[in-house]
Amino acid sequence: MAELQKDFLFVLIKSLTTSEKRQFKLYVNRLGINVDAKFLLLFSEIDKMTEYDENVIINKKISTKQQLSNLKAHLYKQILVSLRMNPSHQNYRIQLREQLDFANILYQKGLYKQALKILDKTKQTALELDEKSIALEIIDLEKVIESQFITRSVEGRADELIKQSKEISKQNHYATELSNLSLKLYSEMLTHGYVKNDEDRAEVMEIFNAQIRKIAFEKLNFTEKLWYFKAHVWKNQLLQEYKYTLKYAFQWVDLFHKNPDMIVSHPVWYIKGNTYLLKILFLYGNIDILEESFKQFNTIVTSSSFTQNENVQLLVFMTYYNTLMNIHFVKGEFFSGSKLIPEIELKMEKFRDKIDEHHYMILYLKMAAMFFGSKKFETSIKYSLKVIESKGNVQEDLLFHTRILILMAKHESGNDEDYDEFIKATSKFAKKMKKPDEFHFESIQFFKNLNNLLPDKQLEAFKTFDKKLEIFSENEYYRRSLFYIDIHGWIKSKVRNVDVIEIIKEKVRYKRKN
Incomplete structure (x- = not known):
């Protein structure tokens, strides 16, 4: 991915469909430009490449090194002009x-x-x-x-x-005020992550209240209401107040359903609203409402009236498959869920240079968790390593919990060849985190002790850690940590000596009753 990002022209040309390339050549010919024009030769040469290589262009005398930058800029502009004229990109x-x-x-x-x-x-x-x-x-x-x-x-x-x-x-x-606030809160979430103490909470509330008190909701039109709901979703995500995140995510999506013409006008924000709604319904584990909302989302985004372009297709792909895997997680359907993975990986390859590294790795973590649930522990470790070995910008919490999943898989598989070294590396990683907390170090200590215990003593260790996780789950600032990987469900399965799938099914039955 990093290689592709080095040259924007290469990425743009490789993103063109066959019809878009044909239109570009027709557009150039309509301009009356000689077919041997240098920028057209440059287009054809880059189109043949599997990886961008400047030396090939220079050696074929398409351009000198000094002129290449200007020639590429001209070609880039002409491609954009051609794309602007393409009916498929008209909005x-x-x-x-x-x-x-x-x-x-x-x-x-x-x-x-x-x-x-x-x-x-x-x-x-x-x-x-x-x-x-x-x-x-x-x-x-x-x-x-x-x-x-x-x-x-x-x-x-x-x-x-x-x-x-x-x-x-x-x-x-x-x-402007609401979009600035939304962007600021989103930036806080990406930069610092979720609030971990009262001081973090006070800081977020100060940012939020300074702007929101200026806004009179009854005076807002569609766009302002949309930004208003976005700001509340991101604020409540930061605060880990999922009840209110759900409330405003629902209002965000419902705003579109009450104004269906705006779904065509703002397809990206319709998808994003559903992304948050479906994610929070997954965290709540309410499978009935989750499946109903997912069905409604799919009906709309696959309708003939819904806008179709590469950006929209990418966002639909991310939301669709993340939610589909989440539904399998909630139901404990790991074996059937793991059958989706070849299909997902094939589509991931299609969007490889367009998905940011963090979201790309979330998909791999979910695959690793799916393989863990279906008892393919070695495969789970293999997919987990894709995450922790990533050189892109991935959130620390995601990396830490991937390491926890690896330790769970190593314990289950009995593959403890480098177990102690991995514990040390995980401990070192936690100490370097921007805001490590008690949960991180307690989890590491648990797995460190577990490997040194005889099998008949391990049950007591599981029981002790289960009690600690119960305490963590009651603390609003630790609650988020238990959502990445269902370590608590796994621990409970060991304490009760049942398959983790049974624990998950009990949760689903409980949610349906309530």
């Missing part, structure tokens, strides 16, 4: 901006009436789609034209444009 934002561009051209030619007619129609569409930023740009251009093109209705038009401008500016202010 309402591009269409709105295209109309705004047309109006600008007409204005510059002095064709004011024609420009105003396009602007008025485009503005109405922008307002219907809640695209207030574009609407404000349109109004600004209308003001410029009206100030030069005198009509008898100029007084009424002026008042109308001033009123619209003020209303949209206020809405844009709300949207």
Whole structure:
């Protein structure tokens, strides 16, 4: 992945479909450019490559080393222009901006009436789609034209444009404040992770309250409500308050269901809302509601009216397979769940250069957990190692819990050849974590002691650790740690001498009764 990221042009060309490549060549020929133009030769050469190699380009005299940077930049721009013209990449934002561009051209030619007619129609569409930023740009251009093109209705038009401008500016202010807050909270989650003490909690609440108290919910339109719900979801995720995360994730998705036209306009945020909703339903373990919501999500994203592009396909893939595996986890269906893995890996390869490393590794951790549940312990270790050996940017908690899964698999398989060395490495890793806590060190100590005990003494160690995990599960700041890998369910299965699947099925039955 790192290699692909080094050259954006290579990645862009490799992302093109056969039809997009054909259109690019047609577009170049329509320009009347000689078929031997250097940037077209460069396109053809890079298209043949499996890995980007600058020396091949220079050796074939397509470009000198000094000229290559400019040639690549020109080719990159021409590909983007070609893609912009492709109907498959047309969406309402591009269409709105295209109309705004047309109006600008007409204005510059002095064709004011024609420009105003396009602007008025485009503005109405922008307002219907809640695209207030574009609407404000349109109004600004209308003001410029009206100030030069005198009509008898100029007084009424002026008042109308001033009123619209003020209303949209206020809405844009709300949207800016809420989007800034949402982004800040999301950044906190990625940078520092979930709150681990009262001090962390106070810091998050200070960030949140400083912005949210300025917002009057009843004055919000669709976009502002969307950012409002996002901010609450991310705040409650940080605080590990899953009851409220569920509440606002549901409102986020329900906002789209109440405004179905916006699903077409904002497919990414519809998918993201469902991603959080389905994830929190998994954490709650309520299989009935989880499956019902998952079915509704699939029905909408596979409908003919749902927007289809590579970005959307990637997000649907991530949400679909993460949720599908989660459903198998909740039900304890590890054997049938593990049969999905070849299919998932095949699709992962398709999106390899588009998925960030953290989310890529989450899929591998889930695969490793699925193999563990289906008693394929060596395979579980193999997939877990893909995570801890990753050189990308992966959250510390994910890496730590992958190590715990490896220790569980080593214990079950009896493969303790490098057990002590792995314990030492895990302990060293925990000490280097930004915010290690008691759970991390207690878990390491448990596995360290376990390997030194005779089989008849291990049951007592499991019972002792089970009691500690009960205490951890009651602490709101440790609760999240028990969600990564169901270590508690595994410990309980040892204490009660039953298969871990039985523990999971009991949880599902309990959730259904409640």
